[in-house]
Amino acid sequence: MSRSASDPVPAGPPARFAVVANPENRRAALFADAVRAAGLPAPRIVPWERVLRSGGAEFAPDEIVRLDSPGENTDVDRLVRDMPDPTRVEGSARWYRRFVRAVRGLRGGVRLDDPGELAVLFDKRLCHAALAAADVPVPWSPTSGPDAVPVSGWDDVRAAMREHRMPRLFVKLAHGSSASGVLAVESSGRGRIRATTSVELAADGSLFNSLKVRRYEREQDIAAVVDALAPDGLHLERWLPKASQAGRAADLRVVVVAGRATHAVVRTSASPLTNLHLGGRRGDLDAVRDAVEAAGGRWTDVLAVCERAAACFPRTLCVGVDLLPAVGWRRFAVGEVNAFGDLLPRLTGLPGSGAEGLDTYAAQVTAALRHARPGTASAPSTGQWCLGRHADEEHHAQHPPCAEHHRHHQHRTGTTHVSA
Structure with missing residues (x-):
């Protein structure tokens, strides 16, 4: 039940x-x-x-x-x-x-x-590889999985762009968060290149986080930023052209608690970076549902992608999944899975999620009391909450945890198609 x-x-x-x-x-x-x-x-x-x-x-x-x-x-x-x-x-x-x-x-x-x-969650290369191995759709990356290549600086990024035909890609700090150290890089056949980022390059070569999204259009500046970031580890991903809402690029943050997608917010931006602290704005979730259905998809299938991503981490009660809708709202990929992605004040649960009327924190308290409470039949004997043992068995029979799921699927990347 x-x-x-x-x-x-x-x-x-x-x-x-x-x-x-x-x-x-x-x-x-x-x-x-x-x-x-x-x-x-x-x-x-x-x-x-x-x-x-x-x-x-x-x-x-x-x-x-x-x-x-x-x-x-x-x-x-x-x-x-x-x-x-x-x-x-x-x-x-x-x-x-x-x-x-x-x-x-x-x-x-x-x-x-x-x-x-x-x-794993705080290493984008490991997280991407875990998702891809479990057949969760993700943007293609040369820096994760069994054939991962090291990136020691801008020359390696340029080489990857040429070898893998990636004129547009995201360069990310392997252990970054909140868009720190993220560059959206795009090049043209005429040799022009630019990077959109919140990183500010100081005259002495130091890098600073900024609330201002800026564009670098001189390759020497882009190279200086990437070369300074590289010692901390870099992750590269093919740039997935995203769907838009009201003329702004759009994606979703979906919170998954105890294996269920409970909360979702649309983020829109005039830049490739949709983070709310960088000028992104909350979009219209109802309009997203309508767009998915108008494209022949099902909203429940969209949420299922996020639940499959969260199932890769069955011993973590709550994660925030960044979901990237491709142009047309028919295909979706998981951009990132965030261990601390639940800060969505005053947002209440999705209809049918079991968290109606609850914010993300109340939903987690309720789930923890049910699944991890000491002295109850559902409490783990090892001191560790686990999705596979304590979450809604009926629901997760349809969406098996990642570790089990990937044994039956080949490693792949791309987007997943949601259809009626």
Whole structure:
């Protein structure tokens, strides 16, 4: 029988939550509000700064442990990147190593996030390869999978563009987030080239994150940016021409909780970068549904693509999937899967998702109480929440977890066709 967020929570002793977070951050406050709204005590907040300085943290066996983003805190950023200015782009490889080490140092409790899966989610090359191996549609990439090529600088990017006939591509930091270090590169047959990015190149060669999206049209400037990013690791993807809404490029952020697509928002932009903090705007989700159906597709199939992507990470309760609609709204590909992609304030659940009337945090609290609550039949014996054991069995029989799914499919990239 299918269960929804409105179903009764199993009886038992009151659940206790703990959150590894930056205490002052609104993410921690929003999740704490959701926990209290469920009639539970406020969660214990374990600061990231303490975890990083001490090399880990201990949790009681009955604590349900959530990890939240370590971002937007200058002291924490300095601990993980060793950069004097938090707006600097460089240092993401160091951030990745220290973040993964800190996560592996957390001990006890019932975890809603898995250290191994987080290590994949925060490496775009590994994440892309996992999705492609499971037959989840993704843009083609020369930097992931068994035939991945290293990229040590702009010369390698140029070579990949020629060899693989990629006049338009995205260059991404392997361990970046929030569009940091992302360049949308396009070239013409006449030798002209330009890159759209939020990276600001200083006179001394340093790179800074900016809220202003800019274009570089001199190849020497583009090369300088890419060469400075390369030591932290680069991921390349073919540029998928996206569908538009009201004349603006459009994509979707879909939040998947316990294997179900529960929340979705359309992001539109006049530039290739749709991130809301870079000038992107929320679009019309109803219009997207209408466009999909007018093209002969089904909205449920669109959401199923996101659920298949999330199923690649069965021991992580919640992920945010960036879904790229191709021109015409008939084909879709997964751009990225985000471990901390649930910050969508005041957005309530999709009709039929089981999270109607709930924001992303309330949906996660409800799912955690049902699937990971200590002392109930559905609680894991290993201290780790797992989709394959605790999520809606009826629903996921139709969309098997990634690890099982990829055994029966060949590695492929591209887009998936949704049809009636």
